Amino acid sequence: MKISEPLSLEAATWLPEGRERVSDLLESGGLSEAEAAQLGLTEVPVSDVPGPQLAVRAAERVLAAADFAPQRIGLVAHSWLYHQGHDFWSPPHYVADQVGAHDALPIGVRQMSNGGVAALGVAVDRLLADPSVEAALVTTGDRFVPPGFNRWTADYGAVYGDAGTAALVRRHEPDTTRPVLLLRSLTFSTAAEYEAMYRGRDPFTEAPLEAGAPIDVRRPKKAYLEEHGGMGPFLKSAAEAVRSTLLQSLEESGTRPGDPRIRCVALPRLGEHVLSVTHALLDELLGVEVLQLREGSGHLGAGDLLANLAHIGTSHTLESGEFAVVIGGGGGFTWSCAVVQAA
Incomplete structure (x- = not known):
């Protein structure tokens, strides 16, 4: 995707305070020494709130840092990998409502672990195609907890951490003094x-x-x-x-x-x-x-x-x-x- 006009991007991550540690899993027998060595980490963040709320917290962080009014957002693209807290529901609309992007079009983008990037691609497409869209907000949020998910043993080569992420994408203003990408x-x-x-x-x-x-x-x-x-x-x-x-x-x-x-x-x-x-x-x-x-x-x-x-x-x-x-x-x-x- 060749980007035909400069787009600025500011991003934020929200990690909850809770942690689960490799040492505890080793002690309890939940991981072997060989498995722990392959993972290359010592701990992961663990949340007591659902994924969409983590996404909202990351979004609020990036909007505050950018001093950007949520009413100016034209698109909210939210992506996730695992259960969002309700079985029959629209997490993107929740994110848009909670951050105050009430005039934005909320959409969900699913592409497994590449979902956040796919959502970013949707945001870029919308900005380049529609001059009336001033900015897009991209979010992800996941919480990987029992009984449905064991973050440590569900997959090969990955331990799943709970987090929200967000990116504000908009047309670049050359006179800005903020450090942006x-x-x-x-x-x-x-x-x-x-x-x-x-x-x-x-x-x-x-x-x-x-x-x-x-x-x-x-x-x-x-x-x-x-x-x-x-x-x-x-x-x-x-x-x-x-x-x-x-x-x-x-x-x-x-x-x-x-x-x-x-x-x-x-x-x-x-x-x-x-x-x-x-x-x-x-x-x-x-x-x-x-x-x-x-x-x-x-x-x-x-x-x-x-x-x-x-x-x-x-x-x-x-x-x-x-x-x-x-x-x-x-x-x-x-x-x-x-x-x-x-x-």
Whole structure:
């Protein structure tokens, strides 16, 4: 997605105060030493409020920091990975109402762990297509708790942390004195045949959790890999997708592999063996600092990329004119890449 006019982006993350720690899981027998070592973290945030409320808190944080009136927002795009607190309900409308964006169009965007990036893409499309839309708010919010979900053992290579994330996207005003990021490109690559990895041999069900609780992501993945000859084909597809998405995003942002203006690249907040296919590629094409920010957060459902943008935007990593690359992805599978520049 080549962005034809400058769009500014400010992002925020809301992490609850509660924590669950690897040491406690080791002591209770909930994790083995080998499993703990692969995760590459010591603790994850745990919330006592549902995901949409976490999204609202992140949104309020970014709107306050930007001193931006919610009445000026034309679109609220909310994404999530897991249960939002009600079975038959519209979380995006809740977020819009709670933040005061009463004139905005609320929409929900689902794309597994890539959902926050997909929602960002919808926001960009709307801003570029409709001059009457002044700004868009993108949010994610998830809470991964029993009885439906065991954040520690549900999946391979990921511990799921509770969090809200938000990004305010609008047309850039060159005379602003606020430090903002300019979104220069946003690209996607999909291999839809891998949707079956999250389905395995399980039949379609009539209602949530009929296949069993807590959710076991490992079971369908294991079944899929048994039927398709292991991880080899998927890893090959993933490497090709990450490469093509990254190269396209660099080209559309006006940069190139090895560009000295690129200061860092941020990865999804997953375990090392999940990201192994990415490291060699990044060393080859970029050779810059790799930000792995899972420590203290774990995998934030649909919110990893927005949380990584929030970190880059507030950590003063970039000087004016410098770039950062942020990689995303989610089951299905879709991979994504955003390139941002410090204004």
